[in-house]
Every structure is written in C-alpha cells, then in structure tokens.
Amino acid sequence: MRERGYLILLALGVAFLIVVNLPATVAHPLRAIVREGLAPYQAWAARALNHADRVVESVGDFDRLRTECDRLRLENESLRTRVRNGASLERRNVELSRLLGRAREAPGHALACEVIARDDGGGWWQSARLDGGVSSGLGNGQAVITADGLVGRTRDVSDGACDVLLLSDRGSRVAVRFVRSGVPGILTGGGLSPAGEPALGVLAPLPPLTIEYADRGADLRTNDLVVTSGLGGVFPPDLPVGMVRRIEFGPSRLYRRVELTPCADLTRLRYVLVLPPYNAARAAAAEPPREEAEP
Amino acid sequence: MMFTAAMTLLLLLAGLLQSLFPPLVWLGQAKAPVLMALATYYAIAHGRVAMLCVAVVAGLFQDSLSSLPMGFSTVCLSALGLAIQSQRGMWFYETTGTAVMLGFAGGALMTLAIYLLLLSGQEYAPAPAGWVAAKAFGAGFLGALITPAVWMLAAWMERRLDLRGKAEGKTLYGGA
DSSP states (O other): OHHHHHHHHHHHHHHHHHHHTOOHHHHHHHHHHHHHHHHHHHHHHHHHHHHHHHHHHHTTOHHHHHHHHHHHHHHHHHHHHHHHHHHHHHHHHHHHHHHHTOOOOOOOOOEEEEEEEESOTTSSSOEEEESOOGGGTOOTTOEEEOSSSEEEEEESOOSSOEEEEETTSTTOEEEEEETTTOOEEEEEEOSSOTTSOSOOSSSOOOOSEEEEEEETTSOOOTTOEEEEOOTTSSSOTTOEEEEEEEEEEOTTSSEEEEEEEESSOTTSOOEEEEOOOOOHHHHHHHSOOOOOOOO | OHHHHHHHHHHHHHHHHHHHSOOBGGGTTBOOOHHHHHHHHHHHHSOHHHHHHHHHHHHHHHHHHSSOOTTHHHHHHHHHHHHHHHTBTTTBOSSHHHHHHHHHHHHHHHHHHHHHHHHHTTOSOOOOHHHHHHHHHHHHHHHHHHHHHHHHHHHHHHHHTTOTTTSSOOSOTTOO
8 A cells, every 4th residue: 555655656756747847749739628628618607707797787777777778779770770881881992992903912800709718827927818719710929909909919829719918918019100100119018907007016016008218309299099010010000009198208318108008998808809810021012101200 | 536536626616716716906916826725725634645636737727727837836836735744733734724824825935936937937027026026915815815715615525525534634624
C-alpha cells in the first residue's frame, strides 16, 4: 500500500514536470480542449445571467415595460423600413460602383458573436470571450467592433471560442488618427477601468486609453473623435475608437499626452461583430490616396 | 471511483464559477480564486496524492481559462498545497477561521507569485506597484470570502456521498 502511494506520488511528480514544460504544440490543443469544454456552459451561464438581469430589471415596473414594448414596436417598424431602404441603397451603390468601373474588393462578412465571458480567468488581461472560433471562420488578429466603435482584436482562437484583447488592456496598441486634424498616434490601454473612468485602481490611478507622444504643436481639442488609421495592418481605417477627454503635456513637455473615452462601452459587451481579416496592402492598392488634413 | 467523480465535478464547477465571477475593477481586476480555494480544501482535508491531483488539474484549468502560460498556476497551487499540508494539524485545522485566513493568504500570495513568474518570463509588461498590491489585496479579500463557502460545499458533497470516511481526511468541516 505504501509502495503504491510512492508510485502515485512519483507519477504525479512526472506529470507535474510535464505540465510545467509543455511545448506550445501540446499546450495549445490542451488549452483549446479546456476552453471548448467549458464554452457551452459559459454561454449557458451568460444567457441565464442575462435573462435573470432582464427579469430583475422588469419586475415591479410593468407600466414602464408596456411603454417600452410600444416604443420598441414603433422602433422595430421604423428599423424595418430603414433596412428596406438600406437594401435599396446598397443595390444602388453596387450598380453605381460597377458603372464607375471600380474594382470593388470583396469585403467578406462580419460575424456576429455573443460575449460568453468577461475577463480572463485571473484578471491579468482585459479580455472577453466570444462564442465564435475557427469553425466560424475566425482567426487571430481580427478587429472586433460594436455599433459604437472598436472593441479590440481576436487572439487565442480555438474551434468554437476565441478571446478578444480589449482596447483597454495595457498590452493593446492601435494606430489611430484624429479625424479633425489628421494627426496620427498610437493608442495604448491603461489596464483597469474600461468605462472611461480616470481612476482605475485604488492605489494606482491610470487612464484607460491614452495616446502618448502626440505632437505638441498639433491642433487637438477635447471631444475630438479618434479613429483607426489603418496602419499596422490589423485594424481597417476609420473605425471609431474614442473621444478626447483630456490633453496635457508629458513630463518632458516635448509631447502631449491625450486621454480618450472609448466610443464602445467596454463594460457592457453582449454582442459584437468580428470583421474579416484586414489586408492593408490590398486596401491601399484598391483605394485612391487619402487627402491628409493640413497640420 | 466516486471520490474521483466528486473531485472532477468540483473542479469543473470551480472553473466555471471562476470564469463567471466578475473582477473587482477597483482592486486591480482581482478575480475570486475559486480553484485556489478548492485546492486548499483538498490540502487541508485529504492526502498528498489527492491534493497534488487537484493542484495540477486546477492549475491547468486556470491557465487554460486565461492567457497565462501553462504550468504557472500549477506550480503555485502545488507549492501552496504542500505548504498547507506541512503545517496541517499544527497551525491549520479544518475550521472557518483557517479557511478565511488561508483564502486571504493564498489569494494574495498566488497573485504575487504569478506576477513574478509573468515578469520573469517576459510575458507581461511590468505593472505599477500600487496596482499589483491592490490586485493582491483584492484576490486575498475575495479568497477570504469564497474559501469558507467552497470548503463547506465540498465537505457537504463528500458527506452526502459518504466519501469522508474513505478519504484521508482526519477532521470534518461543518460538523459530522
């Protein structure tokens, strides 16, 4: 019995060493298996929580619910009309593009996904998990957006799920430009509060989204819209990213530091769109050169 | 057989709960360390083999659910489990007070250890010291809250399945 115990301990020791030294070729499938295994339950739990959230919101306020229902009916009708008009405009657009002889790049289809979990298991990265993966045609490094603006990019894609590294993560870098002035910059995440709050931790207040090293002479104002520039080859150009909330000089006073409030509400993500992979080289070849604003 | 099934079920449940718990935004995005709480339960209530099995699998779960390199959490959970078992019966007993204390210390120490491992592997850009301290405190705080509940649930399940007598534990949490 004692020998058996030692044998089990020895086997566990070997397993321990194997786990710690797992090569990437083995670790990735293992990670994928665990994610795939838990993804349906995470999706189920996320839906259950959403339902519970809705029930709690609606209980005790039936009048508001009825008014809301009537308003939604009207809005639904209005949206249906707009969709019909939109389809008509799309057809016209295609016809005009053909007439102009422009070779239109096949844009592919954006994939709608549901957010099944927020943040990674340890809270080290700002991320969200989606219910789409390789089986839905997703890959690493695709832009993820909501109707309001850019959310982040995909990474760690497995068969039926993938993670999104949010804009607010400290490791996130996005090439952006100011719409009004055309000034370019690199946007970095602050790490903790994705809602645009200035204080992200009790002991370490950090801004959520920052453009460091903005030209000190550039014409920048608060509430300026910032969009993706398309440089870097990950994000297509002109996706709304955020609005300028504060501009200040850096410690050296050689550059300015710009804080942004994200356009998309990163704290309440439920459904997102994953854009097809952006081919910067092809897009640049297909489009006429953009006229940059005068500095 | 039933013991393994119960252990697997608890691990799955803990992994799912940990992924669903929202992080504490104001305390460094700290998340409730449910898997760590389960590992401490097996360290305090069962033998070394069961504890190491849970530590290895819980570590794999935790690393798979996040973007941590494989093995980081396994190392931390195994070290924590071995440390608890070495002092079991002297400092640590299967009581609520111990659960709160181990939950706090385990959550905070694991956060710091994983941060150091991340820095040593150059997988992570150095974060402000205040943020790391807040995160460690947050993980400890959540650990102190969640660990007694996890211990209670696990002990209740094992009692219902009549596993406590067959397992290596010497004391009963929450009364016999």
